Amino acid sequence: MKRIAFIITLLIVSSCAKDNSNFTLKGTIKGLKKGTVYLQKIEDSVLVSVDSIKIIGDKEFQLQTHLEAPEVFYLKLDKQGEENNLIPFFAAEGVTEINTTLKNFFMDAKIKGSAQQEKLQEFKLMMDRFQDKNLDLIRDNLEAQRNNDTIQIDSSLKEYNNLIVRKYLYTINFAINNKDSEIAPYLAVSEIPDANLKYLDTINQALPPEIKTSKYGKELQGLIDERKKE
Incomplete structure (x- = not known):
C-alpha cells in the first residue's frame, strides 16, 4: 500500500x-x-x-x-x-x-527557439572556425616534427598560443557585447572560467541587474568570489 x-x-x-x-x-x-x-x-x-x-x-x-x-x-x-x-x-x-x-x-x-539560443549558435559558429584553425596547426606541427623542422615547430607553437589568446578575447568581447542577455555570464563560466580575473570582473561589471541576478549571473559572481580567495 x-x-x-x-x-x-x-x-x-x-x-x-x-x-x-x-x-x-x-x-x-x-x-x-x-x-x-x-x-x-x-x-x-x-x-x-x-x-x-x-x-x-x-x-x-x-x-x-x-x-x-x-x-x-x-x-x-x-x-x-x-x-x-x-x-x-x-x-x-x-x-x-x-x-x-x-x-x-x-x-x-x-x-x-530563444533569443539566447540564437546568440549561442552565433558564438558556436565562430568557435568552430577556431577549432578548424586549431586542427590545421596540429597537422602542421606533426608534419614539422616528422621533418625535424624546428623553425616550423616553434612557429606552429606560437600560432597555437596566439589562437588561444584570440579565442579568449573573442569570448570576452562577445560576452560584453551581449551583456543584456544571459548568454554573457553563461559563456564566462562555461568557456573561460580560468581567464584572467580582471576580464571576468569586466564582464561581471557590465551586466545589468536583471542579468546579474540570473542563474548564470550568480554563478559568475560565485566564480569570481572563489577565484579571489585563491
Whole structure:
C-alpha cells in the first residue's frame, strides 16, 4: 500500500509540474523507430531529467517543464539502452524546436527557439572556425616534427598560443557585447572560467541587474568570489 501511495504521489507531482509548465520542447528524430527522449538540466553538477517520453513508431516528440529563468537544457536520446550524444540548447519561456536524425543525433540538430539560443549558435559558429584553425596547426606541427623542422615547430607553437589568446578575447568581447542577455555570464563560466580575473570582473561589471541576478549571473559572481580567495 505504501508503494502504491508513493507512485500515486509521484504521478500527482508530475501532473502538477506539467500543468505549471511554461516551456515546451518539440521536434522530430528522423530514423528513430523506438527509444526514449529526455529533457535534462544540470543541478548540483549532475544532469537530471525533468521530463521524458517513450517513442514507438513516431519520430515526433514533445516535452515540457517550468522555467524560473532562461537556462541551458539538454535533449538526450536513449535508444534501447544505448545512450546517444546530448544536444545542448538555451531554453527560455515559450517553445523551442529541435529537428535531428538518429544517425547523427548531435551533428544534424537544427534548433529554433530563444533569443539566447540564437546568440549561442552565433558564438558556436565562430568557435568552430577556431577549432578548424586549431586542427590545421596540429597537422602542421606533426608534419614539422616528422621533418625535424624546428623553425616550423616553434612557429606552429606560437600560432597555437596566439589562437588561444584570440579565442579568449573573442569570448570576452562577445560576452560584453551581449551583456543584456544571459548568454554573457553563461559563456564566462562555461568557456573561460580560468581567464584572467580582471576580464571576468569586466564582464561581471557590465551586466545589468536583471542579468546579474540570473542563474548564470550568480554563478559568475560565485566564480569570481572563489577565484579571489585563491
